[in-house]
Amino acid sequence: MEYQPIATIHNDFPTKFGLPRQSGLSEHLISQIIMEEPYRNADAFRGIEAFEYLWLIWCFDNMGKREWSPTVRPPKLGGNKRMGVFATRSPNRPNPIGLTRVKLLKAELNTPKGPVLTVGGADLMDGTLILDIKPYLPYADSVPDAAAGEYGPQxxxxxxxxxxxxxxxxxxxxxxxxxxxxxxxxxxxxxxxxxxxxxxxxxxxxxxxxxxxxxxxxxxxxxxxxx
CATH class of the missing domain: 3.30.2310.20 (RelE-like)
Incomplete structure (x- = not known):
C-alpha cells in the first residue's frame, strides 16, 4: 500500500522541540500549505473557503524513523508512566501518520505556486508532508465534554x-x-x-x-x- 504526499507545510518551527504538542493550542502559529505539482489544481479546492477549520492527515517521517512499540512513555506525563501506544498520540506507531485540526485563515487558489492555504494552530514541523486535507464538521467532529484521561484540561x-x-x-x-x-x-x-x-x-x-x-x-x- 502506497500513499502519495499532496503538499508540504511551512512555518517557523524546523524542529519538534518547542512545537505545540497538540493542534489548536497556538492559533497564532501561522503555517502555509504548498501543494505538490500534480495537485496544483484550483478546482480541487472549490468551496473550501466555506469552512473555518480543516483536518490535515500527515506523515511523522521528518521527526525521525522510529520502531513502533506497544507501550510508550509520554514525556508530558513525566516519562515514567507506560501507556499503550493506541492510548496516546506518540509518533512510535505502526504507521507514521498524524491527524491535526487547523484554522483556515486564507485560501489563495491561483498563486505562482498553485493553491496555497494559510492556516493557524498546526502542531507540525516545517517541511512535514501532508497526505490529505478534509473539512472539519463541528456537528460530527466535536465532543466538548468527552473524557480525555490525563490529557484533559484539568x-x-x-x-x-x-x-x-x-x-x-x-x-x-x-x-x-x-x-x-x-x-x-x-x-x-x-x-x-x-x-x-x-x-x-x-x-x-x-x-x-x-x-x-x-x-x-x-x-x-x-x-x-x-x-
Missing amino acids: YQQLLEVQIPDEVAALFTEEQLSALKEALSFDPRPGYQSDPDRVYGFRYGSFDVRFKVVDQKAIVTEAVPLSK
Missing part, C-alpha cells in the same frame, strides 16, 4: 511567559504571540524540572533560549542562526 498547567523587550523586538507581533503560546504550554518533557537548566529551540531564524523557574518560562536570549 492537567494542563500553563506557564507565565516573560520575554525581554530586546528579544520581543526581533519578531513580528504574530510570531511573538505564537512564541508566547508555545512556551506557555511548557515544551520540556515532564521529567525535567531543573530551574537552572537553559533550554533552546529553533524558531524562525533564531535559537530561542529559556529556563523555567516557579511556573514561569523566562526567555534569556534569541541567538541569530548562521546562514
